[in-house]
Amino acid sequence: MKHITIKDVAKRLNCSVSTVSRAFNDKYDIRKETRDQILATAKEMGYSPNPFAKLLLKQCSNQIGVVVPEFINSFFPEVIKGIQNVLQKAGYQLLIMQSNEEATVELENIKTLENNMVDGIIISLTFETNLETRNIDYLKSMVESGFPIVLFNRVSDVIPAHKVVFDDYKWAFFATEHLIYQGYKKIFHFSGPKTLSFSQNRINGFIDALKKHKISVSDQLIFETGLLIKDGERVMQKLLDDKNMPEAVFAVNDPSAIGAMKILKKNGYKIPGDIAIVGFTESKLAELIDPPLTSVAQPTFEIGQTAARLLLEQIGAKSIFVPQKVVLNGRLNVRESSMRLATH
Amino acid sequence: MKHITIKDVAKRLNCSVSTVSRAFNDKYDIRKETRDQILATAKEMGYSPNPFAKLLLKQCSNQIGVVVPEFINSFFPEVIKGIQNVLQKAGYQLLIMQSNEEATVELENIKTLENNMVDGIIISLTFETNLETRNIDYLKSMVESGFPIVLFNRVSDVIPAHKVVFDDYKWAFFATEHLIYQGYKKIFHFSGPKTLSFSQNRINGFIDALKKHKISVSDQLIFETGLLIKDGERVMQKLLDDKNMPEAVFAVNDPSAIGAMKILKKNGYKIPGDIAIVGFTESKLAELIDPPLTSVAQPTFEIGQTAARLLLEQIGAKSIFVPQKVVLNGRLNVRESSMRLATH
DNA sequence: TTTATTTTCGGAAACGTTTCCGAAATTCAA
DNA sequence: TTGAATTTCGGAAACGTTTCCGAAAATAAA
Numbered sequence: 001m002k003h004i005t006i007k008d009v010a011k012r013l014n015c016s017v018s019t020v021s022r023a024f025n026d027k028y029d030i031r032k033e034t035r036d037q038i039l040a041t042a043k044e045m046g047y048s049p050n051p052f053a054k055l056l057l058k059q060c061s062n063q064i065g066v067v068v069p070e071f072i073n074s075f076f077p078e079v080i081k082g083i084q085n086v087l088q089k090a091g092y093q094l095l096i097m098q099s100n101e102e103a104t105v106e107l108e109n110i111k112t113l114e115n116n117m118v119d120g121i122i123i124s125l126t127f128e129t130n131l132e133t134r135n136i137d138y139l140k141s142m143v144e145s146g147f148p149i150v151l152f153n154r155v156s157d158v159i160p161a162h163k164v165v166f167d168d169y170k171w172a173f174f175a176t177e178h179l180i181y182q183g184y185k186k187i188f189h190f191s192g193p194k195t196l197s198f199s200q201n202r203i204n205g206f207i208d209a210l211k212k213h214k215i216s217v218s219d220q221l222i223f224e225t226g227l228l229i230k231d232g233e234r235v236m237q238k239l240l241d242d243k244n245m246p247e248a249v250f251a252v253n254d255p256s257a258i259g260a261m262k263i264l265k266k267n268g269y270k271i272p273g274d275i276a277i278v279g280f281t282e283s284k285l286a287e288l289i290d291p292p293l294t295s296v297a298q299p300t301f302e303i304g305q306t307a308a309r310l311l312l313e314q315i316g317a318k319s320i321f322v323p324q325k326v327v328l329n330g331r332l333n334v335r336e337s338s339m340r341l342a343t344h
Numbered sequence: 345m346k347h348i349t350i351k352d353v354a355k356r357l358n359c360s361v362s363t364v365s366r367a368f369n370d371k372y373d374i375r376k377e378t379r380d381q382i383l384a385t386a387k388e389m390g391y392s393p394n395p396f397a398k399l400l401l402k403q404c405s406n407q408i409g410v411v412v413p414e415f416i417n418s419f420f421p422e423v424i425k426g427i428q429n430v431l432q433k434a435g436y437q438l439l440i441m442q443s444n445e446e447a448t449v450e451l452e453n454i455k456t457l458e459n460n461m462v463d464g465i466i467i468s469l470t471f472e473t474n475l476e477t478r479n480i481d482y483l484k485s486m487v488e489s490g491f492p493i494v495l496f497n498r499v500s501d502v503i504p505a506h507k508v509v510f511d512d513y514k515w516a517f518f519a520t521e522h523l524i525y526q527g528y529k530k531i532f533h534f535s536g537p538k539t540l541s542f543s544q545n546r547i548n549g550f551i552d553a554l555k556k557h558k559i560s561v562s563d564q565l566i567f568e569t570g571l572l573i574k575d576g577e578r579v580m581q582k583l584l585d586d587k588n589m590p591e592a593v594f595a596v597n598d599p600s601a602i603g604a605m606k607i608l609k610k611n612g613y614k615i616p617g618d619i620a621i622v623g624f625t626e627s628k629l630a631e632l633i634d635p636p637l638t639s640v641a642q643p644t645f646e647i648g649q650t651a652a653r654l655l656l657e658q659i660g661a662k663s664i665f666v667p668q669k670v671v672l673n674g675r676l677n678v679r680e681s682s683m684r685l686a687t688h
Numbered sequence: 689t690t691t692a693t694t695t696t697c698g699g700a701a702a703c704g705t706t707t708c709c710g711a712a713a714t715t716c717a718a
Numbered sequence: 719t720t721g722a723a724t725t726t727c728g729g730a731a732a733c734g735t736t737t738c739c740g741a742a743a744a745t746a747a748a
Contacts, residue, residue, distance in 0.1 A: 003403070005704055016728045021706060029726060051459050052399040053704035056733045059347070061396075071421045072628075078416065084442075093456055096440040098428075112437060115395050258632060284416075288602060290634030349734055360698045365736060373696060397734035400703050 004047045013041060024049060055117070064311065065095045065113035067106060067123040069154065073255075074284055075300060076124065079152065082304020083122060090312055092119070103128035107135050110142075120148035120311045125156060127193055127227075146321075148314040152307045154196055162310040163325045164303055168198045171296045171330050172205025175278045176250050178294070178332060180213045182340040184248035184276055187215075190225040190235055190260065192252040202252055202280065221246075225256050232259025240267060248276040248338070254283045254295055261289070261337070277337045292335035299328050348391040357385060368393060399461070408655065409439045409457035411450060411467040413498065417599075418628055419644055420468070423496065426648020427466060434656055436463070447472035451479050454486075464492035464655045469500060471537055471571075490665075492658040496651045498540055506654040507669045508647055512542045515640045515674050516549025519622045520594050522638070522676060524557045526684040528592035528620055531559075534569035534579055534604065536596040546596055546624065565590075569600050576603025584611060592620035592682070598627045598639055605633070605681070621681045636679035643672050 010017045015034070022030040023038035055061055064087055068076040076098075084094055095113060099106035106126045113121055125135070136156050143149050143161045152164040179187050189206045192199035203222060210217050225235045232251060236259065239245060251257035257279035261271055269275055271291055279286060282297035306326050314321060354361045359378070366374040367382035399405055408431055412420040420442075428438055439457060443450035450470045457465055469479070480500050487493050487505045496508040523531050533550045536543035547566060554561050569579045576595060583589060584607065595601035601623035605615055613619055615635055623630060626641035650670050658665060 003704095007704080017705080018707080018729080019727060022727085025706080027707095031726060034726085048459070050400070050704050051461060052396050052405075053733085054706080055396040056394070056400050056704085056735085057706055059733075071415060071424075072418050074416050077421065080415075081442075081444075093460070094441070097438075098425075100425075115392070116437070117395060262632075285629065285632060288606075288629060288633055347734095351734080361735080362699080362737080363697060366697085369736075371737095375696060378696085394734050397703090398736080400705085400734080401736055403703075 003050065004045050005050070006047070009038065009042045009045060009047050012045065013038060059117075060119050061117045062091060063093045063095055063116065063118045064308075065097065065109075065116070065118040065121040065123075067097050067099060067109050067113070067121065069099050069101045069106075069124060069126045071096075071098050075153075075281060075298070078300035079124075079304040079307075082301040082306075083308045084304070085301070086305050086308035086312070090308075092312075099126050101126050101128065103132040103135050107138060110135075110138065114142075120150070120315050122150045122152065122307050122311055124152050125154040127196070148311055150307045150311045150314070152303055154198065157197065160323045162307075162314060162323055164307045164310065165325065165327055166198070166298050166303070166330060167327045168201035169205040169208075171332065172202035172250070172280070173209045174205075174332055175280065175294075175296055176206045176209035177213070178334065179248045179250060179276060179278060179338060180209065180215070182248075182276065182338060184340075185215060186247045187221065188239075188246040188249050189222045190232060190249060190251040190256050191222055192225070192227050192256075194224060199252060206250055225252065227253055227256060229255045229259040229262070232256035232261075233263050234259075236260040236263040246275065248278070250278045251280065253281045254279040254286050254293060257293055257295070257337075258285060258289060261293070271337055272339045276339070279337075282333065286333070287335065291337045294335045294338035295333055297331045297333055299330060302328060347394065348389050349394065350391070353382065353386050353389060353391050356389065357382060403461075404463050405461045406435060407437045407439055407460065407462045408652075409441065409454075409460070409462040409465040409467075411441050411443060411453050411457070411465065413443050413445045413450075413468060413470045415440075415442050419497075419625060419642070422644035423468075423648040423651075426645040426650075427652045428648070429645070430649050430652035430656070434652075436656075443470050445470050445472065447476040447479050451482060454479075454482065458486075464494070464659055466494045466496065466651050466655055468496050469498040471540065492655055494651045494655045494658070496647055498542065501541065504667045506651075506658060506667055508651045508654065509669065509671055510542070510642050510647070510674060511671045512545035513549040513552075515676065516546035516594070516624070517553045518549075518676055519624065519638075519640055520550045520553035521557070522678065523592045523594060523620060523622060523682060524553065524559070526592075526620065526682060528684070529559060530591045531565065532583075532590040532593050533566045534576060534593060534595040534600050535566055536569070536571050536600075538568060543596060550594055569596065571597055571600060573599045573603040573606070576600035576605075577607050578603075580604040580607040590619065592622070594622045595624065597625045598623040598630050598637060601637055601639070601681075602629060602633060605637070615681055616683045620683070623681075626677060630677070631679065635681045638679045638682035639677055641675045641677055643674060647672060 006017050006020050010020050019030065020038050023035040066080060066083060071077050080096060087094060095116065095118060097109040099109055103126050136158055139149060140159050143159055150162045151159060155163045155165055176187065189203065191203050194200060207217050223235050225231045232255065249260055251260060257277050261277055264271055264275060271277055277293060279293045279295035282295050286293040286295040350361050350364050354364050363374065364382055367379040410424060410427060415421050424440060431438060439460065439462060441453040443453055447470050480502055483493060484503050487503055494506045495503060499507045499509055520531065533547065535547050538544060551561050567579050569575045576599065593604055595604060601621050605621055608615055608619060615621055621637060623637050623639035626639050630637040630639040
């Protein structure tokens, strides 16, 4: 596996290394025939330029780092496909890292990417990140020193960087309103961790939809649940035990909605009929589960594309940087789980 | 964003660059006090060694490339977590690339990784790869030239590299036998693309299980379906149209099983009761769908770990290389979809 | 105190490129 | 044919490290 260098090629052809370099970089100051000959024998010798030497010279890696909290659910992989779609065309390569929802791993990942001299980072924060302000401080100082960073989905308002987010408020509002239009009045919200900005936004959308329709609002309607299936199970079980049952539930995301559904079905409740459910953040599961789950779809691919474009723009720009927040639109997929049944 | 180099540190301290380098690499020939002082001022100046310069010298990147055909389903992400679990501890960094099930993209990915001078590659092949022999030839020549490569899940027998696979034959056999024990006789198999080795193995397991129980085998029982939900839908719809209904279906994977179930449910068939279904390759979906799907679980995390360990071993080894095939074990999760109902 | 040994450090080469500068070779105009 | 302009190429520096070699300084032994 001895590597062939530019010198070997030059020696073979009795020319200088600079000429060989010129041949490979298509410079103007080289004769066509010599270039062709060099390229031919280089190929024959199996030569390919050493990327590290180039990098050492150029001082930029043409690599972009992506940090996501997890990629077991399809959400982040789909976003990454969007990112890849844009960056690949622009000649960038992706380094994908996942933090396992742990702030310490996240910080490590960021530092690894820095060490690899990536030209920019696209990141969605961990649950823990807003608690462990260390990471936020670190990101903040990176941004302030001019390092290109784009946040998406799980963002922090403290960091002055480009952000790509979903209009959680609006779609939480619509989802809640959908339940109201179906005739439900006693509606509970299973919320996400309040440290995450999107959780807060969805809570606000929920509240304002109730207010608009003159349904009285109280803290008793909102249950801080979490984002996992087992979170939905736990909270719904608690409601059953307390005999505190709503007519409908608007859940912060699909897994928590699905968890709630599992408990309900196990206890003989009919969905819909006895209780209606709406989820959030479309996943493959929503349309496969029984009954199919009404849910808000996020434009995952587009989120990725937008984040990538913003990053490229920032890398290219020489002017002063004004952080921008792009809010993307979604769709409410109405399915069986939220229907109003005639029997009701 | 001007980078601080080792020279800057040396100049500030009036010492040579080699001394600073020694301080950072913890060499024996440096006085304790000077080292501490250098480290302190270096930190104060915000110096960190340029990785490219190191790489240029060392000629190895401490990076491992991972190429997967997709990561929308949870299978590959889970394997990657296993890989990461081992390699991170060993001080390696992961470059994750996905091929979108396209052979051309796959080849690009491999070349990109080569260009990045990764120390090894862990790869699962694309559908198309066995058709487009170009990629296989390329991988083969890489392996033969001594480049460390480990294949998993979707492997090719032509490539003389370490392989980590699942005992598809055995578990297809068990899954089929399970249906037979439930009393079903007319069992169909929805197979994967026959170009993939695991498809072939599952077909053989299916056939041999039937033979063992003296059920006559014919090509009429096996339908080349594909790996996606829509493939399962298409083939099941065809069976309905042809009025060629089995008592049970053993599907090559969960999505195709789920596709079949969707069509059946839409047409008023009861699962189980009218027809039983077994899937393969456990996914999150299997236990959430209605009815819960009996399926073979693969040890995804362990697959990743094993692949990573084999690769590390190969990288470290100086001796001649003997390709090894590790076959991992699984589990049959029996759920409602394959039950024999009393009414039958 | 002198010599031998060990510790500590500086200088310089090397890794494989690209690029600047200037020189040689070629082409063009007069 | 001569000089100027242009094309084509070689030499060398630079990118930021690590490491080898040898020298200076400090220590130990005589």
